[in-house]
Amino acid sequence: xxxxxxxxLFGYFALLSLFAVGGANAAIPEMHRIAVEVMHWMNDRQFAxxxxxxxxxxxxxxxxxxxxxxxxxxxAGAAVATAAMCGPTCVVAFLVARTxxxxxxxxxxxxxxxxLVPVSLGLIGASAFVLARTADHTIYAAIITAVTAFIxxxxxxxxxxxxxxxxxxxxxxxx
Amino acid sequence: MxxxxxxxxxxxxxxxxxxxxxxxxxxxxxxxxxxxxxxxxRKIVEQKGWMTADEFNEAFALxxxxxxxxxxxxxxxxxxxxxxxAGAAVALAGLMGPPLIIVLILAVFYARFGDLEMLxxxxxxxxxxxxxxxxxxxxxxxxxxxxxxxDWAPPVAIAxxxxxxxxxxxxxxxxxxxxxISIALAWVTR
Numbered sequence: 001x002x003x004x005x006x007x008x009l010f011g012y013f014a015l016l017s018l019f020a021v022g023g024a025n026a027a028i029p030e031m032h033r034i035a036v037e038v039m040h041w042m043n044d045r046q047f048a049x050x051x052x053x054x055x056x057x058x059x060x061x062x063x064x065x066x067x068x069x070x071x072x073x074x075x076a077g078a079a080v081a082t083a084a085m086c087g088p089t090c091v092v093a094f095l096v097a098r099t100x101x102x103x104x105x106x107x108x109x110x111x112x113x114x115x116l117v118p119v120s121l122g123l124i125g126a127s128a129f130v131l132a133r134t135a136d137h138t139i140y141a142a143i144i145t146a147v148t149a150f151i152x153x154x155x156x157x158x159x160x161x162x163x164x165x166x167x168x169x170x171x172x173x174x175x
Numbered sequence: 176m177x178x179x180x181x182x183x184x185x186x187x188x189x190x191x192x193x194x195x196x197x198x199x200x201x202x203x204x205x206x207x208x209x210x211x212x213x214x215x216x217r218k219i220v221e222q223k224g225w226m227t228a229d230e231f232n233e234a235f236a237l238x239x240x241x242x243x244x245x246x247x248x249x250x251x252x253x254x255x256x257x258x259x260x261a262g263a264a265v266a267l268a269g270l271m272g273p274p275l276i277i278v279l280i281l282a283v284f285y286a287r288f289g290d291l292e293m294l295x296x297x298x299x300x301x302x303x304x305x306x307x308x309x310x311x312x313x314x315x316x317x318x319x320x321x322x323x324x325x326d327w328a329p330p331v332a333i334a335x336x337x338x339x340x341x342x343x344x345x346x347x348x349x350x351x352x353x354x355x356i357s358i359a360l361a362w363v364t365r
Contacts, residue, residue, distance in 0.1 A: 017243045049291055053281050056298050059204040059274025060211055062244040066275055067282055075279070082275060086267065089243025093251040094263050096241060101256060111365065113233050115358030118328040119350060120236035121316055122335025124212070128309040129340040131302070141303040148307025152213060153314050156221070162304050163208050170300025171293060 005073050006080050008039060013065055013084035018092070031064065041072045062086075141175045191225055193258055193265045199223065200250055200269030205277070209305025211246040211270070213312040219253070226253075228319045235316075240350070246270065327360040 012034050016027055028051065035041045042050070050071065054064035062085055069081025103109040136142040144166045151157050169175055191199065203214045212235070219225050226234065234256070238248035247270065254266030285291065320328050331353060338349040 019242060049285070050282075052291055052295055052298060053285055054278060055209070056294055056301065057274055057278040057281055058206060058208050059277070060207070060244050060246050060270065062247065063271075063274050063278045066278055070279060070282055078275070078279060082271065086243070086247055086271060089241065089248060090251045090263070090267060093238065093241050093243070093248040094255050094260065096237070097252040097255045097263075100237065100252075107362075107365070111362040112358050113237065114328075114361035114365075115331075116236040116240055116354060117232050118320060118332040119335050119353050119357050120239045121232070121313065121320060122332040122353075123239065123339060123346065123350070124309070124316070125313045125332070125336045126339035128306060128313050129336070131306045131309060135299070135302040135306045137299075141299065144300070144303040145307040145310070148304045149310040149314075150307075152308045152311030159213075159304070159308055160206055162307075163301055166300035166304040167297045168300070170303075171297045173296060175296075175299045175303060 005041070006076060009069055009072055009077055010080050010084040012039070013069075013081050014088050017085045017087075017089045027062075028064070031068070035068050041068065046071065138175055140169070144169070144175070189224060191223065191257055193261060195223075196254055196258060196262055197265045197269040200254075200266045201273050204270045205273050207246075208301050210309055213308040215246065215249060216312055216315065225257070228316070232316055232319065240354070327357070327364060331357045331360070 016030055016034070019030075032047055036044055036047050047068075050064055050067040054061055054067055057063055063082075065081045065085040066078045069077035069079070071077070073080070100109065100113075132142075132145060136145055144162070148159060148162050148166075151162065152159055166175075199218050203211055203218050207214045215235075216231055220228055220231050234252050235245070235249055238252050239245050241248045241252075247267065250266040250270040251263045254262035254264070256262070258265065285294075317332070320332065335349055335353050338344045338353070339346055
């Protein structure tokens with residue numbers, strides 16, 4: 001145990017963050033490969049449990065890397081893994097955002113921006129569709145999805161209470 | 176389009192302070208069970224009026240095509256626009272700080288009590304609701320797009336949806352094919 005696990009932890013997640021186009025869920029299989037198969041940081045069961053805890057927690061699902069880091073090297077591991085997953089991509093995002101805002105009036109920038117919006121929207125719609133197909137196994141779950149969609153679209157009610165109700169319904173085995 | 180982006184010509188848009196940026200993103204992330212996008216739009220467009228519906232669509236589309244987690248990128252893009260490097264750092268800290276603490280507390284509890292059976296049942300319920308909220312935000316984000324006379328935009332959005340959701344093609348491929356077409360159409364029709 002001469003080698004600190006912090007260095008590979010940082011290296012793998014920093015690299016992964018730069019190639020993870022399509023959000024946290026697209027990166028999960030690669031994380032599993034690294035954490036379970038390549039580095040043997042955790043077993044399948046522990047990875048699945050970390051995934052479940054990250055999903056139940058509020059905030060970006062990418063928070064699963066915090067749990068992997070914590071499992072490997074305690075609080076230092078949690079901090080290093082999180083920083084690695086956010087750091088490099090945030091620097092890129094910052095540099096692009098600055099350039100983007102500087103060329104606000106440029107025709108190429110306006111065309112790229114306007115062109116990206118409908119593609120982005122279609123992809124978000126697709127992830128909603130995929131999520132609905134995996135989440136709504138029962139008619140009750142589908143009803144919760146439909147009711148939440150209606151309330152979210154047509155009213156200004158804070159949807160947080162629906163989350164509480166549906167969490168309790170799920171816990172009691174209704175869904 | 177470009178006129179609406181200039182701050183001087185859109186008096187309804189207010190500027191957040193650094194403290195407000197931190198608070199807003201902390202609230203978004205702590206409410207954001209099963210995805211923070213609906214909560215980010217609710218806070219920024221509907222409650223605070225820091226961006227118009229169009230500006231939000233554009234900033235989020237940009238964040239989505241940068242490498243890394245979308246909402247994390249969005250916090251940096253949004254924060255830097257309103258507060259430079261400090262704004263980006265503050266928005267990111269607000270987004271990542273509270274969930275980091277919460278998830279570690281959960282992990283410690285889980286290590287001690289470990290009832291994931293119950294946790295996964297709760298998750299089934301929360302995911303059903305989160306899916307509904309995501310559908311609602313897609314509908315809201317689609318409205319400015321389908322209302323305008325950009326005739327090419329709705330077909331591109333629908334093609335991206337069909338490619339990934341129905342035909343189940345890999346997302347990077349769909350993007351690599353559709354994005355250049357869409358940008359070219361935006362260039363030509365302007």
